[in-house]
Amino acid sequence: MVVSVKSGPDSESESSLLLAGSSQKTPEDVFHLAYIIYFTLGLGFLLPWNAFITAVDYFTYVYPDTSVDRVFAVAYMVVGLFCLLIIVFYAHKSDAYFRINVGLGLFVVSLLVVPVMDAVYIKGRVGLYDGFYVTVGAVALSGIADALVQGGLIGAAGELPDRYMQAIVAGTGFSGSL
Template sequence: MVDGEKGLDDEPRDTYRVAYIVHFLLGAGSLVPWNSLITAVDYFGYLYPEKHVEKTFTVAYMSCSVLVLFVMMSCGFCTTRLSYRLRMNLGFAMFIASVMASPIIDWTWKKGERDENVSYILTVGSVVLCGLADGLVGGSLIGSAGKLPKQYMQAVFAGTASSGVIVSVLRITTKASLPQTPQGLRASAHFYFIVSSTILFCCFLCNNLLYKLPVMQHHNKLLFRDEPLCSTTRIWEVGKKIRWPASAITMIYTVTLSIFPGFIAENLKSRLLQSWYPIMLITVYNISDFVGKSLTALYLWQSIKNATWACVARLLFYPLFSACLRGPEWLRTEIPVVVLTFLLGLTNGYLTSVLMIMAPKSVPAAEAELAAILMVAFLGVGLVSGSVLGWVWLI
């Protein structure tokens, strides 16, 4: 530890904050594929009108992502078989392939010409590939950033929060720029996926640029001298210490993913906004989630206990959104739904940031990184649980 502190004292200067910016971009890039898939709800709804696209995508993506994350942890997070750089490059290559799969399938498998079920299965397969890449990139990125000075972890989370806003603005721009016809819808979606893939390719290049920066070369010398984080005994011990914030983060994403994006995109309708309605709601959620995650820079809730109770209180979203679906006529209008969606994203972003910041601080410094990785794993459990519970709305 003394060597590490001495190394940090001798750390080269991050000129123009390039390393920080690259970590921000990598954080954003890690969620661009997922946000690209869910924000194109109008496009997939047109291609597969009889399928529950958003709910199916959510279960397929989240399950595969969490599976990879737990495999990485069980095998030792700091694996020696695949370097961090190789894992990231492989993950972003898988991201690009999965995002481009949708327009390629559409180009070669035109609607109505062949069996729609086959093209749908291929599309879901691309979502599975995307989920596997997410587990690989997300787990590697957070594990690496956890060993670096705290500003790099902050950059990663700031990037993930911004990705939803970036993709939503991109989808609105591409959709509005072309005629509101089936042909215009497909063309706008294809352009949207191509731009998203270009962003991912830039992240791929940035990931390889990162290791040529003097500041990162300095940190990597310290990074690879460390012992692997994970053993079953140590995971269990740290897990017991953070059981309350871990349970809370699971509850946050169980509630959120059971409502967003599936319920919001498929179950709620608007005669006024029509196909724009789910896109608008997803954009409102992404903006409020970004605002919530940014608020911790102004005020950080210091009590894990109070934050946990706040997570329990979010269960109230279930009856409130149910009322928007089956309640009085005035509750089934756009304004109450938009307000509830904003609050869903705001509380999700803020409480996630509070728990992810406070949980590692509740354990000794030597266990802080493992605590952060375990929090991500429990977050993933919430994602899968919520995506499965989202099907209950069909009852």
């Protein structure tokens, strides 16, 4: 199908041409389950960062000679931004659900590393900086997971009605206040 676009006062707008091809009606979200799912996913992709940054007092106690909050922020944001840029350029080569599920799996791994390491290696001792490097690696892994989940989730919600993008943003905001 070839669509010709005329210029002038009687031409159809570009958005009406795009919408003319989609005659499907959006299914109704009767019990708001899709909204709740997108809200929960929005909550979930910021919650691991909040867990790491909220425990900064513990990490400052265990690693007293480092500025933990600054190192965590740089590791998380730089790695997350770099991975998000890669995802933007290569998003067409993978499915959003695959990126979201892999990212959620990496979140679980990154959140389990610190308590397991504390129980097995640190054991409450102060100044074991090998543990700090592993913790920074877990924070960076969490940044990678955030980029995967955020890139897939924002892209998937962008194809849906506006309320689902609002659900993601509301879930993210709720995660910060949680």
